[in-house]
Amino acid sequence: MTGPAPVRRPLASYVVGSTGLRRxxxxxxxxxxxxxxxxxxxxxxxxxxxxxxxxxxxxxxDALYTGSIADAAGWSQTFVNAAPLLLVALGACIANRAGVxxxxxxxxxxxGAMVGCFVALRLQGPAWLVIxxxxxxxxxxxxxxxxxxxxxxxxxxxxxxxxxxxLTFVAAQVVQFAVLSPSLLQEQGMGNGPARPQSDAVxxxxxxxxxxxxxxxxxxxxxxxAVVATVVLAVLLGRxxxxxxxxxxxxxxxxxxxxxxxxxxxxxxxxxLSGAFAGLAGGVILMGTVFRLQPAISNNFGWDxxxxxxxARSRPGLALPVxxxxxxxxxxxxxxxxxxxxxxxxxxxxxxxxxxxxxPPVLSALWGRRIRNRGAVPESPARPSAxxxxxxxxxx
Amino acid sequence: xxxxxxRTDGLVPALELRGISKRYxxxxxxxxxxxxxxxxxxxxxxxxxxxxxxxxxxVLMGLVHADAGEVHRDGxxxxxxxxxxxxxxxxxxxxxxxxLIEPLTVWENVALGExxxxxxxxxxxxxxxxxxxxxxxxxxxxxxxxxxxGERQRVELIxxxxxxxxxxxxxxxxxxxxxxxxxxxxxxxRTAVAAEGRGVILISHKLAEITAATDVVSVLRRxxxxxxCRTADTSAPELARxxxxxxxxxxxxxxxxxxxxxDDPAKHLSPVLAGGLDAVPAEPPAPQVSAxxxxxxxxxxxxxxxxxxxxRVLLDSLDLEVATGEIVALxxxxxNGQATLGDLLSGLLEPDAGTVRVDGTxxxxxxxxxxHEAGVGVIPEDRHRSGVVLDMSVAENLxxxxxxxxxxxxxxxxxxxxxxxxxLIERFAIRTxxxxxxxxxxxxxxxxxxxxxxxxxxxxxxxxxxxxxxxLDVGAIEDMYARLREAAASGVAVLxxxxxxxxxxxLASRIAVISSGRITGVLDVAEASPxxxxxxxxxxxx
Numbered sequence: 001m002t003g004p005a006p007v008r009r010p011l012a013s014y015v016v017g018s019t020g021l022r023r024x025x026x027x028x029x030x031x032x033x034x035x036x037x038x039x040x041x042x043x044x045x046x047x048x049x050x051x052x053x054x055x056x057x058x059x060x061x062d063a064l065y066t067g068s069i070a071d072a073a074g075w076s077q078t079f080v081n082a083a084p085l086l087l088v089a090l091g092a093c094i095a096n097r098a099g100v101x102x103x104x105x106x107x108x109x110x111x112g113a114m115v116g117c118f119v120a121l122r123l124q125g126p127a128w129l130v131i132x133x134x135x136x137x138x139x140x141x142x143x144x145x146x147x148x149x150x151x152x153x154x155x156x157x158x159x160x161x162x163x164x165x166x167l168t169f170v171a172a173q174v175v176q177f178a179v180l181s182p183s184l185l186q187e188q189g190m191g192n193g194p195a196r197p198q199s200d201a202v203x204x205x206x207x208x209x210x211x212x213x214x215x216x217x218x219x220x221x222x223x224x225x226a227v228v229a230t231v232v233l234a235v236l237l238g239r240x241x242x243x244x245x246x247x248x249x250x251x252x253x254x255x256x257x258x259x260x261x262x263x264x265x266x267x268x269x270x271x272x273l274s275g276a277f278a279g280l281a282g283g284v285i286l287m288g289t290v291f292r293l294q295p296a297i298s299n300n301f302g303w304d305x306x307x308x309x310x311x312a313r314s315r316p317g318l319a320l321p322v323x324x325x326x327x328x329x330x331x332x333x334x335x336x337x338x339x340x341x342x343x344x345x346x347x348x349x350x351x352x353x354x355x356x357x358x359x360p361p362v363l364s365a366l367w368g369r370r371i372r373n374r375g376a377v378p379e380s381p382a383r384p385s386a387x388x389x390x391x392x393x394x395x396x
Numbered sequence: 397x398x399x400x401x402x403r404t405d406g407l408v409p410a411l412e413l414r415g416i417s418k419r420y421x422x423x424x425x426x427x428x429x430x431x432x433x434x435x436x437x438x439x440x441x442x443x444x445x446x447x448x449x450x451x452x453x454x455v456l457m458g459l460v461h462a463d464a465g466e467v468h469r470d471g472x473x474x475x476x477x478x479x480x481x482x483x484x485x486x487x488x489x490x491x492x493x494x495x496l497i498e499p500l501t502v503w504e505n506v507a508l509g510e511x512x513x514x515x516x517x518x519x520x521x522x523x524x525x526x527x528x529x530x531x532x533x534x535x536x537x538x539x540x541x542x543x544x545x546g547e548r549q550r551v552e553l554i555x556x557x558x559x560x561x562x563x564x565x566x567x568x569x570x571x572x573x574x575x576x577x578x579x580x581x582x583x584x585x586r587t588a589v590a591a592e593g594r595g596v597i598l599i600s601h602k603l604a605e606i607t608a609a610t611d612v613v614s615v616l617r618r619x620x621x622x623x624x625c626r627t628a629d630t631s632a633p634e635l636a637r638x639x640x641x642x643x644x645x646x647x648x649x650x651x652x653x654x655x656x657x658x659d660d661p662a663k664h665l666s667p668v669l670a671g672g673l674d675a676v677p678a679e680p681p682a683p684q685v686s687a688x689x690x691x692x693x694x695x696x697x698x699x700x701x702x703x704x705x706x707x708r709v710l711l712d713s714l715d716l717e718v719a720t721g722e723i724v725a726l727x728x729x730x731x732n733g734q735a736t737l738g739d740l741l742s743g744l745l746e747p748d749a750g751t752v753r754v755d756g757t758x759x760x761x762x763x764x765x766x767x768h769e770a771g772v773g774v775i776p777e778d779r780h781r782s783g784v785v786l787d788m789s790v791a792e793n794l795x796x797x798x799x800x801x802x803x804x805x806x807x808x809x810x811x812x813x814x815x816x817x818x819x820l821i822e823r824f825a826i827r828t829x830x831x832x833x834x835x836x837x838x839x840x841x842x843x844x845x846x847x848x849x850x851x852x853x854x855x856x857x858x859x860x861x862x863x864x865x866x867x868l869d870v871g872a873i874e875d876m877y878a879r880l881r882e883a884a885a886s887g888v889a890v891l892x893x894x895x896x897x898x899x900x901x902x903l904a905s906r907i908a909v910i911s912s913g914r915i916t917g918v919l920d921v922a923e924a925s926p927x928x929x930x931x932x933x934x935x936x937x938x
Contacts, residue, residue: 235807236806239807239808239810240803240806240807240808241799241800241803241806241807241808242806244792244796244799244803244808245799247785247788248785248788248796251785251786251787251788252782252784252785252786254744254781254782255781255782255783255784255785255796256785257743257744257764257765257782258742258743258744258764258765258768258774258776258782258783258797259764259765259768259796259797259799260743260763260764260765260766260768260769260797261764261765262763262764
C-alpha cells in the first residue's frame with residue numbers, strides 16, 4: 001500500500017482500550033465538538049419536553065445545577081453517587097481490557113449488596129471487622145456471580161454478553177426471594193402491619209463513615225475507596241505485567257496464546273474481578289447510603305457504571321472524571337425530582353444527558369473513519385464497496 | 397482527440413491514464429503517471445511495495461480520487477468517482493486479497509453487489525458459461541470456504557469476467573497459486589485478451605510472470621513511471637534494475653524476484669512459467685548436514701495428527717526432523733496442512749496424537765507458551781492473526797513473548813523494555829517513526845521484521861518461518877532470506893514452510909513435501925527437480 005498508512009483502529013479497540021498510546025488530537029477535538037453539540041441538543045430536547053408539560057426549563061436547569069455542583073451539599077451528593085459508579089466502571093475496565101464484555105454489573109451489584117447485607121446483619125464482632133468482612137463478602141458475591149458466566153464461557157463457550165445480561169435478571173429474582181423470606185433477609189415485622197419486601201436496617205455503628213458535616217462537604221468511605229482503587233488500577237493496567245497481558249489478550253487472543261497466556265485463566269479472572277468490583281459497589285451502596293437491602297437498591301448503578309467505562313474507553317484515569325460527571329447528573333436529577341417535576345420526566349432528562357455523553361466518542365470514531373476513507377487509502381487492501389461492503393466492527 | 401490518434405497510429409487505446417497524481421500528506425504516491433493500454437494487450441505493471449501501483453489502480457477503480465490527471469476510455473474522457481462508475485465504464489478488477497464471502501456459495505458471491513433482482517438459475521448458468529468459455533471450471537453451488545486458493549481465484553475471475561469488462565486489472569493474481577495454477581491462469585488471460593480484444597493490466601512483482609505473460613511492461617518506482625517498453629525488447633535483469641533502482645545480483649537475490657537460474661547459459665534467465673521444468677536451484681545452499689540428521693535433530697515431529705472441527709484430517713501422522721544449522725523446507729500446495737502445522741508450532745492448537753521434541757526433550761503441548769519456552773521461535777503465516785498485536789506499540793510487540801525477562805514482581809521495567817526495543821530496531825533495521833508507534837503504522841515488511849527480531853532475540857533452538865515473504869516487496873524479501881540464512885549459520889534449526897518453489901530451492905538444504913497432511917517425501921535439494929517435487933506435491937511417491 002502506498003504512503004504512510006493512516007492509523008485506522010478497529011472500533012472495538014475503543015472499547016477494549018488502548019495501551020497508553022496516544023491518539024491523534026484531531027480526534028479529541030472532534031469528540032469534544034460533537035459532545036458540546038450533543039449536550040446542547042439534549043438540553044434543547046429536555047427544555048422542549050418540560051415546556052410541553054407546563055414546566056419551566058430555567059427552573060429545571062437551576063434544579064439540576066443546585067442539586068449537583070452549586071454548593072458543598074450538592075458536591076457531597078455528587079460524590080455519593082459517583083463512588084459506586086466509579087467502582088462498577090473500574091471493574092468494567094478490567095473486563096473490557098481482557099476483551100470479555102461483562103454487561104451484567106447491575107446483577108452482580110445486587111448479589112454483592114445481598115451478601116454484604118447478610119454478613120452485616122448476622123456477623124457478630126467489632127465494627128471495623130464486620131464492616132471489612134461485609135465489604136469483602138459483597139465483592140466475593142459479585143465475583144462469584146460473574147464467575148458463573150466465566151465458567152460457562154471457558155468450559156462451554158457460552159457467550160459472556162448473553163450470560164452476564166441474563167444473570168442480572170436471575171439476580172433480581174434471587175434478591176426478591178431473599179427479602180420476601182423471613183428466614184433469610186426479610187425484616188422482622190414491627191408488629192403492626194405486614195412486613196415489607198426489604199431487609200432490616202444495617203445498625204448505625206456498621207454504616208460506612210463519612211468525613212465532614214452537612215452542609216459542608218462530606219466525603220464517604222466509599223468514595224475514598226473508589227479513588228484509591230482507581231489509582232491502583234490505573235498503575236496496574238498501565239504499568240504491570242498483568243495489565244500488559246490483559247491488553248494483549250483483549251487485542252489479539254491468538255498472539256496472547258502464542259506468548260503463553262491461558263485465556264481461561266487470565267480472561268476468567270478478569271471477568272470475576274469485574275464482578276467483584278460491581279459487588280463491592282453494591283456493598284458500598286448498602287452500607288453507605290441505603291442501609292437496607294431492597295430489590296431496587298441497585299437503582300441502575302450497574303448499567304450507568306458500565307456506561308462510564310465505555311465513555312472513558314476503559315481507562316481508569318478517565319473513568320474518574322466521567323463518574324463524577326454521571327454522579328452529578330444523578331444528584332441533580334434527584335434534586336429535580338424533589339422540586340415536584342414528574343419523575344418520568346426526570347428519568348427522560350437524565351437519560352438524554354447520559355446519551356449526550358455516551359454517543360459522541362462512538363460518533364467521532366465512525367466519523368473519523370469515514371473522513372479517512374474518503375480522503376485516503378484504507379490501510380488494509382481496499383475492497384470495492386460494490387463487491388464486498390467493508391465490515392464495520394461495532395463495539396459490543 | 398485528433399492528437400491522440402496521431403500518437404497511437406490511429407489506434408484508440410482501450411484505456412489511457414494521463415498525468416495521474418495523488419499525494420497523501422507529504423508523501424507522493426503517484427507523480428504524473430501516464431499509462432496506455434491497447435485493446436488485446438496484456439500490460440504488466442511492476443514495482444516494489446509502495447511504488448504506487450495500488451494507488452494508481454485505486455484511482456482507476458474509483459476508490460481514491462486523484463489530485464490531478466485524466467482517465468480516457470476508448471478515447472473518451474471519463475470521470476470515475478465510485479467503484480460502480482468504474483464498472484459502468486467497463487473496468488473490472490481482481491484484487492490481490494480475495495474479496496469473497498466465505499460462507500456464501502460461488503454463485504452468490506458472483507452475484508453480490510449487482511443491482512436488481514437476483515435470479516439464481518441465471519447466475520448459475522452464467523457461471524457455467526463463463527467457466528466453459530475460459531476454462532475456469534467451478535461448481536456454482538459450492539460454498540466458497542470449501543474451495544482451494546486456486547478455485548477461489550477462479551471465482552474472482554469469473555465474477556469479473558461475467559460483467560464483461562473491457563479492461564481487466566489483476567493485482568498480484570498468483571501470490572497464492574501453485575505454478576500449475578498460475579500457468580492455467582495466464583492461459584485464460586491470453587484467451588480473454590487475444591480473442592476478445594480486452595485490455596489487461598497485470599500487477600506483479602514477480603519478474604518471471606511479467607516476462608512470460610505480458611506484451612508491454614511499465615515499471616513504477618517511487619510514484620513515477622520509471623520505465624516502459626515492449627516486453628520482448630527488455631530482459632528480466634533490466635526490469636529488476638528498473639524496479640529496485642540499482643543492480644540486483646541475480647544469484648543471491650534472484651529468488652526474491654521469482655527467477656530461477658537454469659543450466660543453459662544461453663537462457664541465462666528462464667522464467668519459471670516458461671522453462672520452469674528444467675530449472676535448478678538459484679543458489680546451492682552451503683551447509684549440507686542431512687547425513688547425520690538422525691542423531692542431532694533440534695526439532696523432531698513424530699506422528700502428529702490433527703483433526704479439524706469438521707472432522708477433516710488436517711495432519712495425518714506427520715513426521716519431520718530438522719537438524720541444528722539446517723534449513724529444511726516444507727513445500728506443498730496451500731491447504732495441505734501447512735497452516736495447521738504452523739498453528740501447532742505456535743502453540744495455538746494441540747494435536748490429537750504425536751509429539752514435538754526440541755533438543756531431544758518432549759514439549760508439553762497443552763501449556764500455552766511451552767513451545768516458545770522450549771526454544772521454538774515462530775514467524776507465523778498470517779502475522780496479523782497470531783504474530784503481533786497491531787494496537788500495541790513496536791516496543792511492546794518486541795518484548796511480548798518474554799514478559800518475565802522485562803518485569804519485576806509486578807511492574808514492567810520500562811527502561812529495560814525500551815533499551816531492548818531500541819537495540820532490536822537497530823539490529824534488524826526496523827523502520828519505525830518511534831518505538832512507541834503502534835505496530836499498525838508500520839509497513840508489512842517492517843512488521844515482519846518485528847516478529848523476526850522478537851523471535852530471534854529469545855535465542856531459539858528452532859525457527860519456524862511460515863510463508864515468511866508472503867506479501868513483502870523485493871527489498872524486504874532479500875533481507876528476510878539473508879536473516880534466515882544467518883540464523884541457520886548461527887546454529888538455529890530453520891523450518892521453512894513455503895509454497896514458493898523458488899524460495900524453497902534458494903534457501904533449503906532439504907525439501908520435505910507435504911500433501912494432505914502427510915510428508916510424501918524428503919529430498920536433498922541436489923536431487924530435487926521440479927518434476928519430482930511436482931509428483932510428491934500431487935501425493936505420489938517420487
